[in-house]
Amino acid sequence: MTRADAVAAVRNPLAFIAARWTPTPRTVQRAALAALVMSVLIVVTGGAVRLTGSGLGCPTWPKCTDDSLTATSEMGLHGAIEFGNRMLTYVLCAAVGWAIIAARSEKPHRRGLTRLGWAQFWIVMSNAVLGGIVVLVGLNPYTVAAHFVATSALIAVATVMWQRTREGDSTPRPLVGKAVRQLVWVLVGASVLLILVGTVVTGAGPHAGDSSEVERMPLDWENVTKLHAVLAWIVVTLTFALWFVLKAVDAPKGPLNRTRDLFLVLLAQGVIGYVQYFTDLPEILVGLHMLGSAVTWIAVLRVALALRERPYDEIGIPSPAAEPTVGTRA
Numbered sequence: 631m632t633r634a635d636a637v638a639a640v641r642n643p644l645a646f647i648a649a650r651w652t653p654t655p656r657t658v659q660r661a662a663l664a665a666l667v668m669s670v671l672i673v674v675t676g677g678a679v680r681l682t683g684s685g686l687g688c689p690t691w692p693k694c695t696d697d698s699l700t701a702t703s704e705m706g707l708h709g710a711i712e713f714g715n716r717m718l719t720y721v722l723c724a725a726v727g728w729a730i731i732a733a734r735s736e737k738p739h740r741r742g743l744t745r746l747g748w749a750q751f752w753i754v755m756s757n758a759v760l761g762g763i764v765v766l767v768g769l770n771p772y773t774v775a776a777h778f779v780a781t782s783a784l785i786a787v788a789t790v791m792w793q794r795t796r797e798g799d800s801t802p803r804p805l806v807g808k809a810v811r812q813l814v815w816v817l818v819g820a821s822v823l824l825i826l827v828g829t830v831v832t833g834a835g836p837h838a839g840d841s842s843e844v845e846r847m848p849l850d851w852e853n854v855t856k857l858h859a860v861l862a863w864i865v866v867t868l869t870f871a872l873w874f875v876l877k878a879v880d881a882p883k884g885p886l887n888r889t890r891d892l893f894l895v896l897l898a899q900g901v902i903g904y905v906q907y908f909t910d911l912p913e914i915l916v917g918l919h920m921l922g923s924a925v926t927w928i929a930v931l932r933v934a935l936a937l938r939e940r941p942y943d944e945i946g947i948p949s950p951a952a953e954p955t956v957g958t959r960a
Contacts, residue, residue, distance in 0.1 A: 644731065644734045644735075645734075647731055647734070647735055648734050648735040651735050652735060652736070653732050653736060655736070655795070657732055658733060658743075658795045659792070659795045659796060661725075661728045661731075661733070662729050662732075662733070662747075662791045662792040662794075662795045663792050664725045664728060664729065665722075665725045665726045665728070665729040665747075665750060665788050665791070665792075666785070666788040666789060666928070667725075668721060668722045668725040669722065669750075669781065669784045669785045669788045669924075670785065670924045670925070670928075671718070671722075672715075672718060672719070672722050672781060673781055673785075673920055673921065673923075673924045674920065674921050674924075675714070675718050676715060676778075676781070677916070677917045677920040677921075678711065678715070678917060679711055679715045680774075680832075681913040681916055682707075682711055682913070683708065684707070684708040684712045685764075685765070685769045685844075686765065686768070687701070687705060687709040687710070687711055687712030687713065688701060688709060688712045688713050688716065688765065691762035691763075691765045691766055694712075694713050694716075700713060716761075719754070719758055719761075722754055723751070723754055726751050726754055727751070729747045729791065730744060730747035730748060733747050733795075734747075740794075742794065742799060743791065743794055746787055746790060746791035746794060747791060749787045750784060750787050750788055750791070753780060753783055753787065754784060756780065757777065757780040757784065760773065760777050760780060764777050768844065768845070769844045769845075770845055771832075771833030771834070771845060771846055772833065772847070774829075775829035775830065775833050778832070779826070779829060782924075782927055785927055785928060786927070786931060789927075789928050789932065789935075790931070790935065793932070793935045797939065797940040797941075798940045798941055799940065800940050801940075802938035802939070802940055803938055803939050803940070804937060804938050805881065805882050805884065805885060805936075805938060805939060806876070806881050806885060810872070810876065810879065810881070810937070811937055813868070813871070813872055814872065814933060814934050814937060815934070817865065817868045817869065817930065817933070817934075818930055818931075818934055820861065820864050820865050821865055821930045823861055824858070824861040824862060824864075824865055825923065827854065827857055828858055828923060830847060830849065830858075831851070831854050831855050833846065833847040833849075834846055834847040834848075834849040834854050835851050835855075835911070836911060855907065859903070862896070862899075862903065865896065865930075866897075866900065869889060869892050869893050869896060869933075872889050873886070873889045873890065873893060884939075885936045885937055887936075888929070888932045888933045888935075888936040891929055891932070892926070892929040892930060892932070892933050895922070895926050896926060898922065899919065899923070899925075899926050902915055902918050902919045902922055903919055
């Protein structure tokens with residue numbers, strides 16, 4: 631590498647890499663999928679922190695203690711769990727960074743795809759700061775709820791980016807009529823409300839995140855849980871109705887298959903939800919329910935994204951199965 635190359639790499643590393651590497655479409659897809667998987671995994675590990683009472687395992691931020699950046703042996707298992715979750719944020723950053731690099735290096739350059747990658751990066755950074763605030767305010771339930779909502783936003787952007795890596799940049803062509811699209815947006819809105827009320831259930835519920843006295847939302851947990859269940863049934867009903875409407879209008883297989891997938895995910899999530907409720911919220915089932923929440927949100931978004939198509943051939947972007955051109959590497 632010449633001195634000029636080194637200077638160029640320092641000034642604009644993404645452009646430097648993009649000028650020397652062209653990933654295959656499949657590589658870009660896998661990078662976007664890795665970012666999505668990590669955004670779901672961070673939900674699971676964050677749930678593990680709360681359910682094991684390790685939320686204040688590292689009692690301060692950005693250090694783990696006033697005197698140590700990392701967890702110490704005296705802090706025990708709780709410190710290791712909380713510090714491990716913090717370290718996983720760096721893995722998430724690496725996955726998002728890989729998605730940004732792959733998107734920036736794809737030929738032709740797709741500016742919208744790169745922006746989706748950067749949107750994930752800034753959500754991760756802001757949520758990391760919010761996570762620090764959660765610790766500093768002693769696991770205040772409102773900040774914990776905001777922390778989860780921000781992660782749901784990250785999952786949404788990661789899902790959209792993953793979908794966009796598998797289609798072109800031409801103007802979207804709807805595959806169903808306006809009435810069906812409106813029904814799906816009602817479904818999305820109901821799902822958002824379901825997630826928000828779910829965070830209230832958590833904030834008012836028994837799993838505070840630490841063994842010490844932690845503030846809870848001053849609400850009747852039973853009533854909030856029942857409201858959450860009603861919203862879940864509304865989402866299930868809307869999904870069931872959507873499937874019948876799509877069958878009636880002879881919709882393409884894409885929207886039908888995504889709606890079927892969502893319905894199956896909702897059934898599994900509902901079973902877990904009711905079992906955990908009637909068994910006094912065992913930690914393992916609560917953790918599975920949090921995972922199910924993330925998967926459900928992804929399934930809802932995939933239904934919405936399946937209602938239109940953006941062919942590759944209109945903009946010259948190679949199909950996902952295309953091989954790299956001569957002189958490039960995956």
